[in-house]
Amino acid sequence: MAEPYFSIDYRAQVNLCLLADGETVPDADTLEAQIPAPFKLISEVTRIDTNNARLLRNLDEHAADLVEIINLQSQKIDLVLSYVLAGEDSPDQRYYTQSLGGGGFRFLSSTPFAEGDEVRFKLFLPELSVAVYGYGQIQQEQEGALYHCQFSALREQDRDALIRASLQLQAKQLKARAERRAQQDDAINNDSN
Template identity: 30%
Template structure:
């Protein structure tokens, strides 16, 4: 899904094996652990609340507001943390990988440890990627912007993080559809 986000990349040595899922979990900083736990609890709770009747709508709305407040506080905490690696601007994300924009061309097949932050969807995760393609951002532009767009495929990611990315992608898509519908109706 096309959407801006931040990605922090740290090169991963070719001679070093990728961590196992258990080792990846052990690498998670406290901020990411907190966000993942909150998102899991929230998801479980919302599933249960969907079975309530319309009279519970006020309670559900209140709980969503409380959840949003917690999300904002956690996002603030995450943004203040030190991030390992070089910061890149993300352009697309999905369940199988991401695309980032950079001032230098990345080397195909290079491995990176990466921390993703998709602020609007409160997604923050740590995973590993391989560069599959890195090409000029606009190859038809005669002025040569000097920027590159690189596709990165997930090589080690927690299953729960894949689910978060897919849900976030659907959420962003729904928001974009609503905005287009509003724009058409106001025209």
């Protein structure tokens, strides 16, 4: 089945917890009530930052100092939130993604999961001010340790944040690739002269 969302290769930290017998994926209201406060807080800060960025783009060039001050304040808040979110990480449930996007993420695990296992997850992207709490269903990608967690319960604003983060990561990767290519071209041109 083709994934309807864009996915990008990226290593991010994720906690996975198998649902207990009898535990089910919650509806939207129950999910909202279960989300730990730090996840709600970072989601709201990210929403505010997105709105601020939109407003700042409309300012003229004389507002550059104001933009810099606001960006520095945002960075301070992000540092505090990263510290708070670190308390949500459970090292015994920690895995790392190989790719992620708006539909789910792929990860490696030496601990076997069964096809269709339901999990609660906490996905952390502190460098992008994104942390997501939700539920997913495990699918084995191939024989061995590669799995895909397809989202089954996730707030739309968190899905949007993951989509934006994926696009930002792709833009950074493309820029780095273009810079490497330009350096290689320069080296070839210098060698031929």
